[in-house]
Amino acid sequence: MSNKILNFGIIGAGRIGRLHAENIASCYRNVKLKSVSDLYYENLHEWAGNIGIENLTGDYRDIINDPEIDAVLICSPTDTHAQISIEAAKSGKHIFCEKPVDMDPDRIREVLKQVDASGVIFQVGFNRRFDRNFRKAWKTVREGKVGDIHIIRITSRDPAPPAPEYIKVSGGIFMDMTIHDFDMVRYLSGSEATEVYATGSAMIDRSIAELGDIDTAAVVLKFENGAIGIIDNSRKAVYGYDQRIEVFGSKGCVTVSNETDSLAVISNESGVWSEKPKYFFLERYKESFIIEIGEFIESILNGKKPPVDGIDGLNSVLIAKAAKESLLKGKPVKVEL
Amino acid sequence: MSNKILNFGIIGAGRIGRLHAENIASCYRNVKLKSVSDLYYENLHEWAGNIGIENLTGDYRDIINDPEIDAVLICSPTDTHAQISIEAAKSGKHIFCEKPVDMDPDRIREVLKQVDASGVIFQVGFNRRFDRNFRKAWKTVREGKVGDIHIIRITSRDPAPPAPEYIKVSGGIFMDMTIHDFDMVRYLSGSEATEVYATGSAMIDRSIAELGDIDTAAVVLKFENGAIGIIDNSRKAVYGYDQRIEVFGSKGCVTVSNETDSLAVISNESGVWSEKPKYFFLERYKESFIIEIGEFIESILNGKKPPVDGIDGLNSVLIAKAAKESLLKGKPVKVEL
Amino acid sequence: MSNKILNFGIIGAGRIGRLHAENIASCYRNVKLKSVSDLYYENLHEWAGNIGIENLTGDYRDIINDPEIDAVLICSPTDTHAQISIEAAKSGKHIFCEKPVDMDPDRIREVLKQVDASGVIFQVGFNRRFDRNFRKAWKTVREGKVGDIHIIRITSRDPAPPAPEYIKVSGGIFMDMTIHDFDMVRYLSGSEATEVYATGSAMIDRSIAELGDIDTAAVVLKFENGAIGIIDNSRKAVYGYDQRIEVFGSKGCVTVSNETDSLAVISNESGVWSEKPKYFFLERYKESFIIEIGEFIESILNGKKPPVDGIDGLNSVLIAKAAKESLLKGKPVKVEL
Amino acid sequence: MSNKILNFGIIGAGRIGRLHAENIASCYRNVKLKSVSDLYYENLHEWAGNIGIENLTGDYRDIINDPEIDAVLICSPTDTHAQISIEAAKSGKHIFCEKPVDMDPDRIREVLKQVDASGVIFQVGFNRRFDRNFRKAWKTVREGKVGDIHIIRITSRDPAPPAPEYIKVSGGIFMDMTIHDFDMVRYLSGSEATEVYATGSAMIDRSIAELGDIDTAAVVLKFENGAIGIIDNSRKAVYGYDQRIEVFGSKGCVTVSNETDSLAVISNESGVWSEKPKYFFLERYKESFIIEIGEFIESILNGKKPPVDGIDGLNSVLIAKAAKESLLKGKPVKVEL
Numbered sequence A, B, C, D: 001m002s003n004k005i006l007n008f009g010i011i012g013a014g015r016i017g018r019l020h021a022e023n024i025a026s027c028y029r030n031v032k033l034k035s036v037s038d039l040y041y042e043n044l045h046e047w048a049g050n051i052g053i054e055n056l057t058g059d060y061r062d063i064i065n066d067p068e069i070d071a072v073l074i075c076s077p078t079d080t081h082a083q084i085s086i087e088a089a090k091s092g093k094h095i096f097c098e099k100p101v102d103m104d105p106d107r108i109r110e111v112l113k114q115v116d117a118s119g120v121i122f123q124v125g126f127n128r129r130f131d132r133n134f135r136k137a138w139k140t141v142r143e144g145k146v147g148d149i150h151i152i153r154i155t156s157r158d159p160a161p162p163a164p165e166y167i168k169v170s171g172g173i174f175m176d177m178t179i180h181d182f183d184m185v186r187y188l189s190g191s192e193a194t195e196v197y198a199t200g201s202a203m204i205d206r207s208i209a210e211l212g213d214i215d216t217a218a219v220v221l222k223f224e225n226g227a228i229g230i231i232d233n234s235r236k237a238v239y240g241y242d243q244r245i246e247v248f249g250s251k252g253c254v255t256v257s258n259e260t261d262s263l264a265v266i267s268n269e270s271g272v273w274s275e276k277p278k279y280f281f282l283e284r285y286k287e288s289f290i291i292e293i294g295e296f297i298e299s300i301l302n303g304k305k306p307p308v309d310g311i312d313g314l315n316s317v318l319i320a321k322a323a324k325e326s327l328l329k330g331k332p333v334k335v336e337l
Helices: A015-027 A041-050 A078-090 A105-118 A132-142 A164-170 A178-189 A206-210 A286-302 A310-329 B015-027 B041-050 B078-090 B105-118 B132-142 B164-170 B178-189 B206-210 B286-302 B310-329 C015-027 C041-050 C078-090 C105-118 C132-142 C164-170 C178-189 C206-210 C286-302 C310-329 D015-027 D041-050 D078-090 D105-118 D132-142 D164-170 D178-189 D206-210 D286-302 D310-329
Strands: A006-011 A031-037 A055-057 A071-074 A094-097 A122-124 A149-157 A193-201 A216-223 A228-234 A242-249 A252-256 A264-268 A271-274 B006-011 B031-037 B055-057 B071-074 B094-097 B122-124 B149-157 B193-201 B216-223 B228-234 B242-249 B252-256 B264-268 B271-274 C006-011 C031-037 C055-057 C071-074 C094-097 C122-124 C149-157 C193-201 C216-223 C228-234 C242-249 C252-256 C264-268 C271-274 D006-011 D031-037 D055-057 D071-074 D094-097 D122-124 D149-157 D193-201 D216-223 D228-234 D242-249 D252-256 D264-268 D271-274
Touching: A006 A015, A006 A286, A015 A031, A015 A286, A015 D015, A031 A041, A041 A055, A071 A078, A071 A286, A078 A094, A078 A105, A094 A286, A105 A122, A105 A310, A122 A286, A122 A310, A132 A178, A132 A242, A132 A252, A132 D264, A149 A178, A149 B216, A149 B228, A178 A193, A178 A216, A178 A228, A178 A242, A178 A310, A193 A310, A193 B193, A193 B216, A216 A310, A216 B149, A216 B193, A216 B216, A216 B228, A228 B149, A228 B216, A228 B228, A264 D132, B006 B015, B006 B286, B015 B031, B015 B286, B015 C015, B031 B041, B041 B055, B071 B078, B071 B286, B078 B094, B078 B105, B094 B286, B105 B122, B105 B310, B122 B286, B122 B310, B132 B178, B132 B242, B132 B252, B132 C264, B149 B178, B178 B193, B178 B216, B178 B228, B178 B242, B178 B310, B193 B310, B216 B310, B264 C132, C006 C015, C006 C286, C015 C031, C015 C286, C031 C041, C041 C055, C071 C078, C071 C286, C078 C094, C078 C105, C094 C286, C105 C122, C105 C310, C122 C286, C122 C310, C132 C178, C132 C242, C132 C252, C149 C178, C149 D216, C149 D228, C178 C193, C178 C216, C178 C228, C178 C242, C178 C310, C193 C310, C193 D193, C193 D216, C216 C310, C216 D149, C216 D193, C216 D216, C216 D228, C228 D149, C228 D216, C228 D228, D006 D015, D006 D286, D015 D031, D015 D286, D031 D041, D041 D055, D071 D078, D071 D286, D078 D094, D078 D105, D094 D286, D105 D122, D105 D310, D122 D286, D122 D310, D132 D178, D132 D242, D132 D252, D149 D178, D164 D206, D178 D193, D178 D216, D178 D228, D178 D242, D178 D310, D193 D310, D216 D310
Parallel strands: A006 A031, A006 A071, A031 A055, A071 A094, A094 A122, A149 A228, B006 B031, B006 B071, B031 B055, B071 B094, B094 B122, B149 B228, C006 C031, C006 C071, C031 C055, C071 C094, C094 C122, C149 C228, D006 D031, D006 D071, D031 D055, D071 D094, D094 D122, D149 D228
Antiparallel strands: A149 A242, A193 A216, A216 A228, A242 A252, A252 D264, A264 A271, A264 D252, A271 C271, B149 B242, B193 B216, B216 B228, B242 B252, B252 C264, B264 B271, B264 C252, B271 D271, C149 C242, C193 C216, C216 C228, C242 C252, C264 C271, D149 D242, D193 D216, D216 D228, D242 D252, D264 D271
């Protein structure tokens, strides 16, 4: 590995932006957190000081226009991702962009066009690919251990729904939540979805329906390579964050169950009790957030293709869009590729 | 319990008919296996002698017309079930009929009409309801422990596809294999399916497609009570008979995984090895076949409603029919109720 | 297999005697339950009638002296086992004797002398060897899959202690409870114990100490082949009957955990709940009681050595005796072989 | 938490010393790694530079005598621990000392005397107490969830024995390996061992016997509070690092099984395969090494008692000494308290 020190800028210091910053400070000595931008940057001085961030600003363009900055992490609200990505690419910055890149495929295509033209690295924050369990499942599939893929199943259930204000701008469950699963089935299958059937309703909270969204869903995907993908989502599993995958094929099946807070098992008069799954994504995918940044850094230093790129960002949104349409129409919809 | 000895007749001594006979001989002292009919009855003398069957015949009507016979088990080929049921009901015999009752819902309605008119017990052989694991899951749901049901998932995979000659007359995967899962989701949900989306193809064996069937399927069901059912089937899981269910709701989730031949776990340089699931239905559901007959006997003796009745036999076939149609049309189909 | 019908007599119709009788009636058509003897035989008429037993008597000699009887199952109180075995052997009856054969090794040697002289089959009721899980572990070891055996561990805990009247005549925990584990380590190791260290106390119930017994114990055994055996016992595990074994060696490790009443797993706000182990030995070892009788029958029909013989009966008692002595002396004791 | 920056010195930069240094650099911003001493310090410049260590020296006294240094981590060879601890205490430095403090209890008592006199924090590196799984088990016991403790079982098996040169100076398996388990049973039981019975031999490698040590052991401990501890050790489990604990009591049982590298489970024709346990202590106890240092830092900042202190360091060695004696004598030995 190179001895080069990279200068990073982080645009948007909400929960995810701060997590990336802290991980970089702890784990990647070859990256300097030169600048962080956020609308509410005045509140961030203590936090920034603790982890050695040099500059705080309220304007992301201070980062885009800083010639020393090698790469930016775009962690601002979704509706800003595309614009900032385009400006960053024009400015020759490598880009790590949180999901989704945008809810409009055409807007994403604009981003990818600029990224191509500028020749910068563009990586999308589908962190679950970097989870050691899912990575092991993917590796198992790639090594041919399940043979031809027949059925991929994903269960993804959150411990609690987001706040109504969030739901209003989230783009709906498929764009906000299932999009991770769309990326995961693409990753596991190594193929593209051709058709989507999506159904569901607001079973947990009627107010979610009033906001035009659903909280419980089932999605069936058909893939180019013949595989079938089956996803079930819920915005509220009272027992925690349920994240399970399964790839079934001609030679076998690989499954991944839930990580827990400890392996302690208590047996008593009432039964045999084990821990619930880890509570939510920050706990469950803690290491994956670290690893995805590490691979982004490697891509920059080695000129390698990023592990999750703009096409992954685009195609997951195309599936989400088709899923939304299928839910409305009540029948399967082809995925525009 | 009564001291009455019941006389049973078994119509059809194929694998399932002989299994029921042997279970009755071993476990139910209050039932006499008076007669067994089968086209190939001449080959059955030694078997029949071993378990104390009095009469063997090539003509089922010898059983139907025998005034001593209290009840019949109809285990003959599917296309004879309806006719024999009607005759048996007319003759005042209680009836245990293997699944499916018939592939034509109207024909089933004729059977049920006669059964009602005759006032006999009519139980359908959906044995999985009597599996202790699935029964525990059902009980858990009925006790309200998962709350309102949101998602029911079933994975049902056979170790190997049936012979081509069987596939030709099976009525297709939904009528032959998934029908057990249709009954199970009705049982678990306590509700009726209103709509079915089914998809799939012949991924294991192209010749199955040539026979007009598929071997891999995904089915999404909508229920009257709002629950979503998701079923995945495969005719060939190389690791054995995969039979898993899950009911997820507002208060929690109950799952059932696969029974194995032993609990021995071997750890060595290669990993940690556990037993595969039990091979196929005779091994996996061994006790359920015994229990379903026991509850049939109890219904007769106590005049109780049978645990699985004609409506269950009809409605599962209605779902199967709708699934077939959905597969052909490529979109969801309403279930005729 | 032969077509011969064997005539069995059961001596002692307590819980275990009745269980053997019922299993034979259900499962072994080639055995006729000709006679059952018990001090309280007058109460057994309905039970005996239900399962087809021909004769009931209060005097076991009616069975011993009946020339038609081929074999006897000795299920009477422990202090009668030796005497009845000797008489039965003299009378040319094959013998299945419940454990322990006797608490006095010399008395057992008298029995074995008579058995040898008479040339009858003598099998001891160490049923756990016939449990499919432990049998699989044993097979795994014999196939060399764990290599040279280094450590064998057994945890054996009852759901509740026996009644004080029983404890008084039980011979103490090692003779009554741990003796199964002594047999199991001999079975798994394929070797003989040379030295025993046993310790323990009455942790559950002080009154057990007043009866001169203990309720919690740890035993370390050294084997001729170098293996170490480690056993822990408790008379009261509130979560049920805990029966786990492990054989660790140069090439790996095989473990067996507890069977449960069902595989249902419930996840909710409090955690992930699984079933407790099956309650006690009748539930947990149900099939083993059937199989051990089956192998006894086979030994008789085929003239094969029984799978558990008099030496097994003797050597387990020798270990139990040494364990008692070790507990008293507070140091290891050599096993007299 | 205080804003104070502590200056640490690390004495001994072998594997464990470097691990502690790297963890501090990554995780504890309020600690400056001012100095590191090691005989081979010339080779450490690049490593030291990467993690921001200011000074490297070949003489630990440069650290002891540095008035700026607040605390030292003693990670040098065992036979230097006591001397350096005494000097460090005299110099007013807080001390984190790797296990064992010394193999001679009297020498440890000298250390503790100086530590008391100097009023410094003295923490011993029994990191497993900080493992989240074992901590959860401990918490479960302390909350009374298993009731009165009856039996504590520990299985601790390494993937491979140490090199012969190491074995020669290790003090033997009880002082080097089982000492962790002695500390763990003290931790879990909340009591002191009164008597030890230890047995074992060189089953894996005869050359270990030639070095006067054993590689396979069983230890039975009696505790003041009546509990029995049972430990089994092996220097070579081919399937990895086997670290399991169990606490069984009057109200239930808590067990902890092995962490694995991933939760991927592969089912195929051969069976159901899961990952082996994590390979060795650096992998398995990765977080515990971080947490133990964190709690050491807190003790310094808050003046709290350290979570593992000199008494823990002494009493574990007393048990190890008694175990050695028991192995030689072939009988139980009282622990000198």
